[in-house]
Amino acid sequence: MAGLSSRSAVAIHALTMLAHRGEGSLTSAEIADSLESNPVLVRRILGSLRNAGLVSSTEGRGGGWSLARASRDITLRDAYVAVEEGRILSRHAHPPSDACEVGRNIGALLEVEFRDAERAMEERLDRTTIARLLQRVLAAERELASADR
Template structure:
């Protein structure tokens, strides 16, 4: 319940909390309504944090691949991080963090300052997608959940043991496929589609 009352009116009951509005009017809020609003705000903040965490951990490899492909298309020419961020259509600071990981892995070289830019550290044919995947520090593509087992459930007690080998083999196959694909292949495919 949300009621705006004149200054001469009193709150309906003791369970209500009153606030003085900017125009000297008394706003009366139901205490439960305020608690619900606070709970809703907290829930929304939790959702935002979860979405932020999930999106950042799940897009590391794709953003790193995008940056490397842009550098591969422009091979031999330095590209500014702001131009790469515009290509990815992502926050420049996030893209700079990705570039930093790629530089630490020896895949790109960077220069700082007003005319700072980055470029590939070696030819696109000598960079595999596995190199980029590992440099991006992305989480494994296939992973088990970390929830504790419900001891009263047969599936819950045994699913992790049963799925561990399957997911390990799937991750291995995924990485083997990335190792066979080079950045030059990606650049060629981009140019073909254009």
């Protein structure tokens, strides 16, 4: 079935919330509330984002998380590569038999194909910024508000 973890979704969700917050900061508990999830989980994922230079954290009372750079300079790909190990299409579990013409060559060939395909996906993710996503969230909110009238 499915495959990859939901870490990318969590990361993008959190980044969008932080962009919404602007200059201020959010705690892992606040973000976990919106995710209906757990503060520790959020801290784990935001920790990866911090390692990638996307967010920063401050410890102690009144601490929390905030964006380390402008939301228009953070793409979905940035979030993705920060929290996920790039290999989506996994290769052979074991190296195939060296006694088979196909077996001894397919590995290297598949590697190229799969890498290119994964890169195509990442390039698509790279075309949407967190700022743009937040923009659309707010547009959807306005839509809702006017529909409720």
